[in-house]
Amino acid sequence: MEKSGGCLCGNVRYHVTTEPFGVVICCCRFCQKATGSDYMVEPLFEPDDFRVTRGQTARYEHISEGSGHPLTVNFCRDCGTRLFHQVHRFDGCIGVFAGTFDNPSWYQRTPDTVDMIFTDTAPNGAVIPEGYKTYPAHCIADDGSENDPTIYDRSRVIGPHKM
Numbered sequence: 001m002e003k004s005g006g007c008l009c010g011n012v013r014y015h016v017t018t019e020p021f022g023v024v025i026c027c028c029r030f031c032q033k034a035t036g037s038d039y040m041v042e043p044l045f046e047p048d049d050f051r052v053t054r055g056q057t058a059r060y061e062h063i064s065e066g067s068g069h070p071l072t073v074n075f076c077r078d079c080g081t082r083l084f085h086q087v088h089r090f091d092g093c094i095g096v097f098a099g100t101f102d103n104p105s106w107y108q109r110t111p112d113t114v115d116m117i118f119t120d121t122a123p124n125g126a127v128i129p130e131g132y133k134t135y136p137a138h139c140i141a142d143d144g145s146e147n148d149p150t151i152y153d154r155s156r157v158i159g160p161h162k163m
């Protein structure tokens with residue numbers, strides 16, 4: 001199995017060799033800025049399971065306000081599409097910007113595989129799906145332990161128009 005993706009203009013291509021070991025839906029302000037949307041859908045891969053197969057990315061290094069660790073955003077210098085970032089806090093694991101896969105539906109994205117994080121900063125109108133493990137900030141504390149999730153038994157909408 002080998003799944004590929006790339007940027008809008010096609011100058012940068014990548015592929016992964018396994019299913020993601022996890023999927024994060026992140027509503028933090030960084031991910032909102034990086035995606036221009038309510039949250040980032042981020043399938044996660046070990047560095048060995050991910051490879052750029054065409055072109056070269058430009059990079060932007062961002063220091064996380066939360067953890068103080070750097071995050072390297074990789075994007076196409078020609079069309080500006082963000083493709084993946086490297087999370088130095090977690091051994092350089094690769095978070096792919098999910099919409100850049102050729103088939104963005106190829107891997108499992110279910111309540112069992114997803115952690116939805118930083119819901120405290122989700123904007124008005126964002127939807128928290130029922131059954132998902134959600135966290136107000138990160139799912140893993142600074143000391144490496146896992147925080148307890150909140151699971152809603154019905155979907156809710158952030159902001160003044162709560163369901």
Ligand SMILES: [Zn+2]
Pocket residue numbers: 007008009010011012076077078079080081
């Ligand atoms: Zn491009």
Ligand SMILES: [Zn+2]
Pocket residue numbers: 026027028029030031032040118
């Ligand atoms: Zn985020």
